[in-house]
Amino acid sequence: MNETIVCVVGNVATQPVYRELAAGPSARFRLAVTSRYWDREKSAWTDGHTNFFTVWANRQLAVNVMASVEVGQPVVVQGRLKVRTEVRDGQQQWASADIDAAAIGHDLARGTAAFQRAARPETQPSATRPEPNWETPRPADDRTEAGTGQERHQQAAVPVMVT
Template sequence: MAGDTIITVVGNLTADPELRYTPNGFAVANFTIASTPRTFDRQANEWKDGEALFLRASVWREHAENVAATLTKGQRVIAQGKLKQRSYESREGEKRTAFELDVDEIGPALRYSTAQVTRSSAGGGGGAVGGGQQRQPQQQSQPVQQQRPQAEEPWGGQQSGGGGGYGSGGWAAPGAGPSGGFDDEPPF
């Protein structure tokens, strides 16, 4: 929406995402991202950590289920979304303000690790569920796993894993789309 403050945060998860369901059956995952700035101190000739920013974040529906199944405590992530401000009164009657991130996109940061991405079986590529439909929790979602990569061919095919190139990695082989035609997804 116009006027929303969109930010990107890179940091580490302070705990595993907490997955809950609303009374209407919608999934929501809540978690905290700790982002610590680092600066180089030329006099001491070393890197120094600044003050950490702890930002609460939430993500909804199937996206929440994928996040809860994939991301874990300590993992470095990149998250983008709308920054929201919420005012409330504490139990002691003090007025407080909290900032939260309504996540649009999130994934593991790949600067210091690798990941193998697997599409969820219910993945619709488009995002939100239309027409007021509710999506039931998906158990088939497979998490992103951080691991050392095996020898790979272009577009995710592994040399040791049977098939290659187009035949693996979640991409359809040419001519093997759902209706026998080509898949609309590119091989990269």
């Protein structure tokens, strides 16, 4: 599939807006992404152009965004880029760059965060599954081959799940 997957780092520019839709929860916020470059003449970092993206989150990601993201926080957003334009009377009226987010997280290069796993809704267990058996297989035979003096190749013991 020809999709443009992007990863952008920026600051939350607007308070996230949450909605309950028929398809499930949805949230959106604006993300400001400013490029920075080293100005040799000034011997200092300088801000470049700022791009704004509308970030869309759906389902559990939307719920988690509402509980975790606030204006001004540095975040990393990964998702599909969609550019929308509206044309009236043959002239372009506006363009918007949206990101349909797959993942959103705080930028830990600029601060700390404490992760808390989201509670899952209670569901009826279906058929009971057997517990996995995480036994480690025995290592390969390490005897030398007859007459050659070379050791046989040993493979590292890898845990194997036996069901």
